[in-house]
Amino acid sequence: MTQIPAWPAQLDTPYLLIDEAKLKRNIDRLQSHIKAQGSQLRPHLKTLRTLEAADYLLPGKNAPATVSTLAEAEAYANAGYTDLLYAVGIAPAKLARVAQLRQQGISLHILLDTPEQATAVVNFAELHQQDFSVLIEIDSDDHRGGIKPDASQLVTIAAQLGSHFSGLMTHAGGSYGCSTPAALQTFAQQECDAIRQARQRLAEAGIDCPITSVGSTPTAHFGTDFNDISEVRAGVFTTFDLVMKNIGVCTMDDIAMSVVTTVIGYNKEKHWLLTDSGWMAVSRDRGTANQAVDYNYGQVCRLDGTVINGLTLTGTSQEHGVIELPQDYAAGDFAVDDFAIGTQLRILPNHACATAAMHPVYHILKSDNSHEQWQRIIGW
Amino acid sequence: MTQIPAWPAQLDTPYLLIDEAKLKRNIDRLQSHIKAQGSQLRPHLKTLRTLEAADYLLPGKNAPATVSTLAEAEAYANAGYTDLLYAVGIAPAKLARVAQLRQQGISLHILLDTPEQATAVVNFAELHQQDFSVLIEIDSDDHRGGIKPDASQLVTIAAQLGSHFSGLMTHAGGSYGCSTPAALQTFAQQECDAIRQARQRLAEAGIDCPITSVGSTPTAHFGTDFNDISEVRAGVFTTFDLVMKNIGVCTMDDIAMSVVTTVIGYNKEKHWLLTDSGWMAVSRDRGTANQAVDYNYGQVCRLDGTVINGLTLTGTSQEHGVIELPQDYAAGDFAVDDFAIGTQLRILPNHACATAAMHPVYHILKSDNSHEQWQRIIGW
CATH class of the missing domain: 2.40.37.20 (D-serine dehydratase-like domain)
Incomplete structure (x- = not known):
């Protein structure tokens, strides 16, 4: 016993009971793995959504983090965190809250994958003299949002965003359907390859891409090729669960x-x-x-x-x-x-x-x- | 439009948006029906869990209501409501909070269906000179908790509870599997018949049964035989939902x-x-x-x-x-x-x-x- x-x-x-020793062990494991693969973690704070968990997940107040709502962004910003990615496609009506946080000095990055959203961002920026930092979502596994890395809109949207464009992001939610290390490695490779292909196309169009963001809990743990990817995201790894146990993570x-x-x-x-x-x-x-x-x-x-x-x-x-x-x-x-x-x-x-x-x-x-x-x- | x-x-x-006109209409409909069938409603407050919704559901501060947690009981008690049924089998460790509310003058009724729980109630009552009001849960549809109306424990538990015994309660959760008026009427009849059979057995043992409580949203709407039942419970009827639409309520x-x-x-x-x-x-x-x-x-x-x-x-x-x-x-x-x-x-x-x-x-x-x-x- x-x-x-x-x-x-x-x-x-x-x-709800959380075992701190296991929480720490899970965080240490992924942080070491991502560092060893030459990238850095931008942990998703959506699983626990507490200031205390952020202390465990982030090495400092300016470390990169991911959130799923603007309410989280506002709470972490008020607690002093400065580098936040809101990883849900931006609704034009939410740009005012984003601008508010950026005016407070928060490097809040937003996400989009349509020309309509890019137009809304550019129009808001012009009207309010506001700069944004926008990632374009790439669809690497035909799973949810994003545009394909070879889609013609990619270059159009990035060009449309101009100085507001910061980089590319993908999330292999499809990896949740896997249960073997080989399949998970394939999904991890797919994420990175999709980002590389998109980045190459932008480079050919003369567009720089400072942020390249990949990840899901399964692919973050099984990926071995993050050397030229600027950051890896994962969320549920902090506590894990039975779904992750079944997947083999x-x-x-x-x-x-x-x-x-x-x-x-x-x-x-x-x-x-x-x-x-x-x-x-x-x-x-x-x-x-x-x-x-x-x-x-x-x-x-x-x-x-x-x-x-x-x-x-x-x-x-x-x-x-x-x-x-x-x-x-x-x-x-x-x-x-x-x-x-x-x-x-x-x-x-x-x-x-x-x-x-x-x-x-x-x-x-x-x-x-x-x-x-x-x-x-x-x-x- | x-x-x-x-x-x-x-x-x-x-x-979350709630349409007040529909909320009122749903509440009026069930209150009228239950009144016309000769009983009264003890609405379950668990769906909306707000003080404002209780105002719509309850004709006054001393009107009967049902809750699913002690946190609700405490919140409604603090707002002045005095007649509350905590409709989840009591855990012995929760009796102290129940006693606290009863000492504040709240008529908080609790539920149980095992001799072990009855023993815990009686022991706590003796140790702390505390009276309780206990309903025994009757299983009318083989669905979840409760004892069968013909089970030998029924009389034993009621006798064991002595002055703490207040009555009988059943919930036909199985009615959620129905989709015809006839089937729903059968479940409603089953609830009442199970309570009547249990009450009769207690009467034969010389035990009085002031409270008889039946109900689920489907059976409350389709029951037509509540004349000798002291109260009918229902919860989700306040706003209804697609499950209830499919059932035909x-x-x-x-x-x-x-x-x-x-x-x-x-x-x-x-x-x-x-x-x-x-x-x-x-x-x-x-x-x-x-x-x-x-x-x-x-x-x-x-x-x-x-x-x-x-x-x-x-x-x-x-x-x-x-x-x-x-x-x-x-x-x-x-x-x-x-x-x-x-x-x-x-x-x-x-x-x-x-x-x-x-x-x-x-x-x-x-x-x-x-x-x-x-x-x-x-x-x-």
């Missing part, structure tokens, strides 16, 4: 986030435990549903973190969870009676970003066993 | 909740619009996935609320949504060019409880076209 202090058993459940032991829950009932005929971990606590995310191992709504562990093989959070409603015990428990597995009312358990999440999003406060189990609370930055 | 005021187009997206026009989003990109080859409504805004809930009509992540409407038939939010990532236009749009449907960058749309939710849970603030479109903001009560 792992030794844990007394305080995790004394808090009201459900709550981490082990179960690396997962630094769990939801602590209490057994509040049972149904012996059905071999069910009822818990207070509904989807309000674990989220509705079923990210492992189509993977090799389906963990339903999460992997069940003892309060000390020991994984209970074969037990998952089978179902959820708003504030109720159901853990269905194996039907052959009479033959030596677990019986309902092994989990008394009041027993506390931990649930490892399918998708850490989605689970964290359900919690306004996180409870941190520090390496010295002390307890810390982090407040999530909320809203858009 | 419906007339809407200017302000909804001026807020930053994504945000409401029409599309009754849905009072939507997420307002902006078009932030497109992919013409794939006939995709990209929006800023990711799962952070609409939730990961795919409640319509196994229903007759699958709305993916929600039904797309124009900003004025007009439903765009055939358009759904096809996919989501954290802060991105994808709306896939019909592949035959060339034949007369919609083309990507019909939705310029910056166009605002509304997404009707699969599951209003889950979508509301993603938003710390709701924006209310009042009947007089004015704008109000409601703060969600958060945490456990």
Whole structure:
């Protein structure tokens, strides 16, 4: 049995627990890897969205970081961070908030992939005498946004942006569908090759490209060719989760986030435990549903973190969870009676970003066993 | 085209919009129905979790209400509400917070279905000279928690609770699997019959049962036999959603909740619009996935609320949504060019409880076209 202090058993459940030692280990691992491959990390802060997590992820206030909302950009800017990429295609109506941050001295980079957005940026810039820093999104895996590296619009949009153009960005979200190192390396290579092709075309048109940004958690860990890429992004690696375990980016032991829950009932005929971990606590995310191992709504562990093989959070409603015990428990597995009312358990999440999003406060189990609370930055 | 005021187009997206006129209409409809059937409503406040919504749902501060967390109970108690049912099986560790509220004069009822929980209640009561009001959960549809009305434990637990016993409660969550009025009426009848059978057994044992509580949104609307049932519970009916529309409890026009989003990109080859409504805004809930009509992540409407038939939010990532236009749009449907960058749309939710849970603030479109903001009560 792992030794844990007394305080995790004394808090009201459900709550989100983060294991600081694992968090640090995950961050150190990726930072070392990216540095060894000749690039730098621009971590995505969207998973944990707290000022404290940024302290762990960023070596200093001027280190590059990625955010998913302007609310995050504003919160990190107010805390002194100065180099932020808002990695969602810019809506023209949001340019005023972007300009506000840039006027405060924040190097806030924005993203776009259409001539219409570029026109909006250029018009706003002219009207308000405002400079912007814009990355063009490149589609390297046919997954979501971006334009293809060989698309004619690439040079047109970059030229249209003129001095506001800063570089290229791609995100291989398609890598989430992989489960072998070879496939993940291929996606990582694809990201870099797409950026290189686009950069070459811009160079031929006389357009400089200071920022080249690639990454997703799987490709960041499996890429080995970042030497001429200025930065690599990744987000969920901070705590990892069951989806990443299934993809093969981490082990179960690396997962630094769990939801602590209490057994509040049972149904012996059905071999069910009822818990207070509904989807309000674990989220509705079923990210492992189509993977090799389906963990339903999460992997069940003892309060000390020991994984209970074969037990998952089978179902959820708003504030109720159901853990269905194996039907052959009479033959030596677990019986309902092994989990008394009041027993506390931990649930490892399918998708850490989605689970964290359900919690306004996180409870941190520090390496010295002390307890810390982090407040999530909320809203858009 | 419906007339809407200017302000909804001026807020930053994504945000949650509630149509006050529809909210009122939905509440009036169910209150009238339950009253006509000889019972009273104990609305579940868990869908909207705001003080303002409670004002609409409850005729007065001492009107009965249901909550899903002690955090809600504490917030409503502080606002002056005095009759609250915490409708999740009680964890022994939470009795201290329950006692605290009861000492403040709140008639807070709790729920349980095991002898172990009853023992914990009785022991706490004796140790702290504290009275409780306990409902026993009855399983009327083999769905989640509760004991069967003919189970021997029923009388044992009620006797064990003694003066702390207040009555019986059941929730036909299984009714969510129905889609015909006849099936919904059957579930409603089952709820009442299970409670009547349990009450009769208690009466034979000389135990009085002042509170009899049944309900779910579908059964509350389709039940016609509440005359000897003291109260009926329902939650999601306040705003309804696509799941309820598929079940047949409401029409599309009754849905009072939507997420307002902006078009932030497109992919013409794939006939995709990209929006800023990711799962952070609409939730990961795919409640319509196994229903007759699958709305993916929600039904797309124009900003004025007009439903765009055939358009759904096809996919989501954290802060991105994808709306896939019909592949035959060339034949007369919609083309990507019909939705310029910056166009605002509304997404009707699969599951209003889950979508509301993603938003710390709701924006209310009042009947007089004015704008109000409601703060969600958060945490456990």
